[in-house]
Amino acid sequence: MTPEATRPSAGQARRPSTLPKRVAAPSGSLYRMIWRWHFYAGILVAPTLLVVTITGALYIFRSEIENLAHADLRFVAPAGERAGAQAQVDAAVEAFPGRPPASIELPADPGRSSVVRLGEGRGALAVHVDPFRARPLGAIDPDRPGWTEAFFTTVLKIHRELLAGWPGRLVVELTVGWTILLLATGLYLWWPRRGGGPAGVWWARFRAKPYTVLRDLHTVLGFYLLAPVAVIAVSGLFYCLVWGEAFHRATRGRPEASGGGTPSTSAAVRGDPDPTPMPALSLDRIEALARARYPDRNLFITLPEPGSRTFSLSAGNDYDNSYGPFVSARFELDRRDGRMVSHSTLAEDERYWWHGWAYPLHVGSVLGPTTKVIWLVACLVLAAMPVTGLWMWWIRRPAGRAGFPRRPDRPVPRGLVAAIAALSLLLPVVGASILLILTGEAIVGVVRRALARQSPAPA
Known part of the structure; x- marks a missing residue:
């Protein structure tokens, strides 16, 4: 073909080719092996x-979807000073009588409601309380969860x-x-x-x-x-x-997880009931002591049994919406004088020390x-x-074949x-x-070779 035959005619614009250049895949045995495993x-x-x-x-x-579904329970309008923890517990008990109070969660965010749990275990009723007005906003019953929880x-x-x-x-x-x-x-x-x-x-x-x-x-x-x-x-x-x-x-047994926190005292001092009467700090005072130590974290206070010598508390950042790792500390305060009885952090936990970083990295809340x-x-x-x-x-x-990649000969x-x-x-x-897989592949290969030897030779 002459150059004139391939030259565009007058008035015909020369267009650059828009077709992609196909580059053949490498034909090496290693490439085929890896592609086979990938497939x-x-x-x-x-x-x-x-x-x-x-x-x-x-x-x-x-968390974002649940916040939208329960916005009337989870969010409040800040107004003045917050009510004490005891007033919020009393308001929840009065609104939903018949269940003993077990704990209270006090968020650091002033726009979030407190949560008082009535009853024990997973069946506890979660009562959301306006912390500024000590007014119950409603409750979520785990026995009859809403559509988001279910x-x-x-x-x-x-x-x-x-x-x-x-x-x-x-x-x-x-x-x-x-x-x-x-x-x-x-x-x-x-x-x-x-x-x-x-x-x-x-x-x-x-x-x-x-x-x-x-x-x-x-x-x-x-x-x-x-x-x-x-x-x-x-x-x-x-x-x-x-x-x-x-x-x-x-x-297990790494130095960081071998008890780097404040050592716990004996069970008799930590939580067992004391038969002798003793003066005890109020729940509001315990809240103030914990808030002074952790001003920017959510507080979770487990209400003690009558006669118990300690309050059990935990302090952590927002589990699903915080930047960086999830941090948490568990500690106990003596009811008589507020003295720290024991203290440990999630990073010191022998089994779940990795959870603080693994969870936010897994669910994407890290940033x-x-x-x-x-x-x-x-x-x-x-x-x-x-x-x-x-x-x-x-x-x-x-056509007519599965087209699965074959095993390389090398x-x-x-x-x-x-x-x-x-x-x-x-x-x-x-x-x-x-x-x-390799065992099954070897068995299939042996069977195929045996069948090939038994098949009659072509005439």
Whole structure:
């Protein structure tokens, strides 16, 4: 063909090509091995990952939704000085007689109501009281919860255990572990290589064919949200059944958790009833002493039994809406003189010292609304990943065949074997599943070879 034949005719504008350049995927055996594991890991966790991410996304804004649903109970208009804790307890008891007062929660935020709990245990009635007017605003009965309480209780139960008890918790832990493996293999598959441009790596090619658009959305969004998804997954391990218990056993006895707070006195001094009469400080005085020590934290005061020598208290920041870690301290004050009897912080707790950082990192409250929105987007994108992955496989599968990736002929590199072994040690549930998969694959291979030997040779 001559140059004249390819030159545009007069009046015909020369248009730059808008078609994306296709860069062939690397053909190395390592790339195919990792892509194969990525594919099968996605199929393995797709159903559960969809459930866990959707329920997690719903739970992120639980406190905001409950605040909207119960705004008349939770929020007040500040006016003058706050009433004492005793006056608020008395107002709650008068409004809802028949149940003994058990505790009172006094928020640091002047725009929030106090909560007096009447009755014991999980069946206690939560009475919201205006702290400035000592006026009950209403109550939430756990035996007849509102739609928000019932909804989020169910959402959390699905998120943690799929409504299946400890077997469900194992399945969720398996999903979390394989998700971490998906992130690692996905990062390797995304990694820019020679011969490829920025399109499809740093941004999606929306004018390309459907498969290319799906592939770009899958990889590009996955890369940009890799960090928050990794934080969500790793922090979720602390609440898993096997990994959480193993982590507790591995860190038991660390110096920071061996009783760094004020040592507790004997049980007789701390809380057992004293048969001899004694003068006791009022609840308002105990509140003042605790507030002087923790002016910017929410106070939770457990009302003592008659004759008990101590008040049990805790002080912490807002559990769901604080910036940074959740901090909490538990302490006891002597009823006679307000002396500190014992004191410990969450960071000193032998079992749950990690909770102060793990929870806000997991639910996205660590930097307030900003990270909550990012975490919400990350959950939704993570939920879409199995969908786009399976969609791509469906589009590209050969006619009449499943199109699953075959096992490479070359042996697995030692580095990859070492990485899988290390991952199996760090994530024991994933390690057990990998062992089962490899065992099943070996059995299938033996059966196939046996059948091939028994089949008659072609004439």
